[in-house]
Amino acid sequence: MSKTLIDQFSKKLIAWHQRSGRSGLPWQNQRDPYAVWVSEIMLQQTQVATVLERYPRFMKRFPTVRKLAAANLDEVLAEWAGLGYYSRARNLHACAQQVVNVFSGKFPSDPVLLEQLKGIGRSTAGAIAAFAFHEQAPILDANVKRILARLFAEEGSLQEKAVNDRLWALANTLLPSKPEDMPVYTQALMDFGATWCTARKPVCLSGEQKCPFLNECQANLSDQVLLFPQKNIKAKSPEFDCDMLLLRSGNSVLLQKRPSKAIWGGLWSLPESSWRNKSAPGLSAKQLLEMVLPQEQTSSLLKACKNLKQSESIKHIFTHRRLWMHIWGADLRTPFEPSDPNLKWVALNHLGHYGLPQPIKVLLQKLSLIRGGDLKNSAAN
Structure with a gap:
């Protein structure tokens, strides 16, 4: 391991940033730990271009940690919708309440204490401590792992604890x-890591720019840049089917609040069946109603939903799985009163107040246009 590289790394990297780093991003040069925290969570698994649009809007809606803590979770999910990975939004809300209740509304500067807060891992804690409090705390997100694995030719998969x-x-x-x-x-x-030492097209291979570590990077010197970091072979993503119920009455649609620990946890979606493997047989209309609605209401609905039929199928790709959603639609003359508190009739022009999964938002947006509703402010993902 090169002692010279270790000794000079931070100076050379800072000098590189002065010449070629990004500037002018709305979350840069922040000392407010709340603003830093929100940006760090939002930037996880979300492209910078998307965050550039959504971060200012989120901060305007929830300008302080106390405002966020006092908000209803549905408000937070609706504002987060479109950014994906909704556990981040639920954790933001829970963490804000922790900061208010445990730390009197002030984020601790110690990265060890920060890491104990909901949704804050070791790398995020280091980033908040470094940006807001100038603490000498390291970060190790995916970009940094790639940089270090290449510079020092770190053997082994990033999934291995010893490597990490x-x-x-x-x-x-x-x-x-x-x-x-x-x-x-x-x-x-x-x-x-985001702009120069990228996963597929690092500048050292393109020749467009001269990497400041060109003569010290062990992966480059051995002509193995794209082989680091070493990866496990990914298995093919499994595919599933589910059936969803699109019940309409006038200008309203029946929505169901999803369990907090499920996919799209805490969002409002269409009532749906359990997921099944692609090879499993599908459901009949009767089976679907019996599966997704309270038992005491299915018999009356079977009569009211004589026109229930499958209208379309939507494919949605998650990070590690693929889902085919088969939509069953019907119009009811009179909406029934759901006995389940997680079921609710919602007017199309009020959908903007609810966090909706992206494919469901798109589906209902089409319906809203047909019915003359307004989904312009509706959240999505």
């Missing part, structure tokens, strides 16, 4: 000696 432990130790060793350098250093690490 070694990378954490490296990340800690490479920190700048001056606390005041922590914000720019941390931002430089993020930017370098």
Whole structure:
């Protein structure tokens, strides 16, 4: 391991950032830990271009941690919709309440304490501590893992605990000696991985720019840049079917609140059946109603939903699975009063107040246009 590279890494990276790093992003140069925290959570698994649009809107709606903590979870999910991975929004809300109730509305500066808050992992805790409090705390997100694995030709898969432990130790060793350098250093690490040392087209292979670590990067010197970090072979994503009930009455649609720990947890969606493997047989209309609605209401609905039929199928791709949603639609002359508190009739022009999964939002948006509703402010993903 090159002692020279370790000693010079932070200085060279900061110098690179002054020349080629990103600037002008709305969450940069922030000392407010709340603003830093929101941006870090939002940027997880979401493209910067999307966050550029949504971050200012979220901060305007919930400008302080106390405002976020006092908000209804449905409000937070509706504002988050379109960003995906909804556990992040639920954790944001829970974490805000922790900060208010346990820390009197002030984020702790110690990364160890930050990591104990809901939804904040070790790397996010390090980022908040570095940006907001100038703490000498390392980060190790996917970009940083890739940088370090290439620079030091780190063997082994990132899924292995021993590999991650070694990378954490490296990340800690490479920190700048001056606390005041922590914000720019941390931002430089993020930017370098996102724009130069990218997964598929790093600049050292394109020749468009000269990497500042060209002569020290072990992966480059051995002509193995794209082989680091080493990856496990991914299995083919499994595919599933489910049936969804699209019941309409006038200008309203029946929605169901999803369990908090399920896919799209806490969002409002169409009542749906259990997921089944693609090879499993489908459901009849009677089976679907009996599966998704309270038992005491299915018999009357079977008569009212004589025109219930499958209208279309929608394919949605998750990170690790694929789902085919088969939509069964029917119009009711008179809406029934659901006995389940998680079922609710919602007017099409009020859907903007509810967090909706992206494919369901798109489906209902088409319906809204037909019926003259307004979904312009509706949330999605």
